[in-house]
Amino acid sequence: MRALIAVIFMLTSASVMAAECPAYLDQDLRKLHSSDSVNLCDVAAGKPMLVVNTASRCGYTGQFEGLESLHKEYSDKGLVVVGFASDDFRQEAATEEEAANVCFKNFGVTFTMIAPTAVTGNDANPVFRAINSQSAPPRWNFHKYVVNARGEVIETFPSRVTPDAPELRDAIDRVVAER
Template identity: 70%
Template sequence: MVFALLPWTAQAAECADYLDHDLRKLHSSESVNLCELAGGKPMLVVNTASHCGYTAQFEGLEALHQQYRDDGLVVVGFASDDFNQEADSEAEAAGVCFKNFGVTFTMIAPSSVTGSGANPVFSALNEQSGAPGWNFTKYVVNGQGNVVERFPSRVSPSDDRLRSALDEVVGGY
């Protein structure tokens, strides 16, 4: 008897363990499992905040999502109040992301991204390349779940260094 793997099964088999968690989407009762969303695909993971000097980077992150999604890149934002810059409510945070900046990439509900209380994704990213020092730290992750490069807040989504790292991971996908 021959068994065929469904595409999501093959992706899940390639997925790093730290991505295999159900995470609630921002201002939603829906959850997403990053293995099902991005297993085996390159990712750009960003910790975000709604009231930060870098919040306008949502626009550039959305542009990267639009530019690279057909090449397999998955952009995921993690709302966080670790630096006391997040909105008072998820509804307000969602408004900033979805209405003000037109974000269509996956946004995860607020959680910690630093320290011992970091969510499982950021716990692994932090172990690989260091915890974010501020909002809008960007992690370029290859299809095997390894951080290829980490960029601080001041590196904008349009920066050639970030785009070069993305070109590398999508080229290897």
């Protein structure tokens, strides 16, 4: 009987999680400089997100430090920060190893970083295709998207808006509070 109850609980939990996670997040994406993948439903189902397209050779690369600070400050409140390395604007490192060194060694990034992928145009990955259809494609690196727990883009911020900017923090506070 306990085994049957456990199976029913697992199936119910999986159904609830599937219902909470938008289809566009149900993607297996390879992590930066790794053979491991992450499914964003596993890390972000029912949680607000800050999604950022990044590059390791950009004038805005220093924003990794601020993004990591947001990750540390808000992760216990449910916010998930996800960076998508991209070379759409020809600012990414020549190798994934170099990009990983910039993120993980130079800036101490611990939030989820996705391997280089397109974030604009017809080749955009499924996550950015959905985000772009809800708002607008990034015009440069370090464009920030605040996404609520239902997977809806509620606000976007261009590269020049830093992670510590009051307007970005206000948007994050709103999605965290509505969770």
